[in-house]
Amino acid sequence: MACTTALLWGILPILLKFGLKEFSIETVAWSRFAFAFIVLGVWLHMRGKVEVERKLPWLGVLGGAFLATNYYFMTAGIHLSGPSNAAVLIQLAPLLLVLVGVFAFGEGLTKRQLLGIAIAALGFLLFYKDNLQSSSDANNYSWAGINVVLAAVAWVAFMICQKILIPHHAPQVLNFIAYGVAGLVLLPFVEWAGFSQLSLGGFALLILLGLNTVFAYGALAEAVQRIPLTLISVITALNPLITLMGMKLLSTYFPGNLEPGEPSAMGYWGAFLAVTGVVTVVTQKATRKES
Structure with a gap:
């Protein structure tokens, strides 16, 4: 389950960048939720589990709103910079999740x-500085970073809601609720004109993004039920490595499809240190403070 999520999230930023060539940020994010909501609803119906409580759990509704926020800002970050940049900076999410455990x-x-946090901070700094120097629009890149940080905060909030609800609700039913709520949140911002000239390639891309959402979060929901929340964060630590590798292969064998946005040696070292620091933090069991 965890490996499935890691792989799908690793290629997701690349697919999103392609999608943003044809659709707006809001349309891409909403389409993923709409597709996932329909597919998961059919699947739950076939398994006889489509019945959802008449009174939706308020944390489930809140989680859906947080997930919509995460999707929007992550997609915006990719739009303003690129897949590799967003995939690395979103690693702030696992660190924030650990800090929530400390303070809450x-x-x-x-x-x-603490050592892991220091290593990750150094990695983020090197990676950010490298990309900022190579960016043609420093202001745009800075806004991209802010968007990804907001996406990380929203993801942590969503995961906390899921973890609290998991003991009392089926994980896929929670996802069904989250997709529905998130789709409603983004619905007013969809640019419907983009669908009037939908090409076959654009349609296929929306299907791929929808399937990615269904399977990635489906696997994640099952993982939440089985392993501690902090260990789930290790999954996300693999994502930038997959994204960086995918962008490298894309620029080598299919040049011209996307702006490569390839970091220099300092950027790669920064990404490596960021991932190493995050893994160090989330794989070390936290101690309980004395009361």
Whole structure:
């Protein structure tokens, strides 16, 4: 389950960048939710699990709003910069998740975790500086970074809602609720004109993005049920490596399809340090503070 999510999230920024060549940010994000909501609804109906409580859990509704926020800002970050940049900077999310455990649930940080945070901070700094220097529009790149940070905060909030609800609700039903709520949140902002000239390639791309959403979050929901929340964060640490590799292969064998946005050696080192730091933090079991 975890490997499936890691792979799908790794290629997702690349697919989104292609999608943004034909559709607006809001349209791409909404289309993913609409597709996932319909497909998951059919699947739940076939399994006889489509019945959702008449009174929706308020945390489920809130989680859907957070997921819509995450999708919007992540897609905006990719639009303003590129797949590799967003995939690396979103690694702030696992670190924020650990810090939530410290400040909200009384967990303490070990020395190894503090070291991991320092390594990750250095990595983010090197990666950000490298991309800022090579960017043709520094202001645009800075806004991209802000969007991805907001996406990370929203993702952490969504995961907390899911973790609280999982013991009392089926994970796929929670996803069904989240997709429906998120789709409603984004519905007023959809640019319908984009569908009037939909090409076969654009249609196929929307299907791929929808399937990515269904399978990635479906696998994640099952993982949440089985392993601790902080360990789930290890999944996201693999994403930028897959994205960077995918962009490298794309620029090598299919040049001209996307702006490569390839980092220099310092950028690659920054990405490596960021991932290493995040993995160090989330794989070390936190201690409990003394009361």
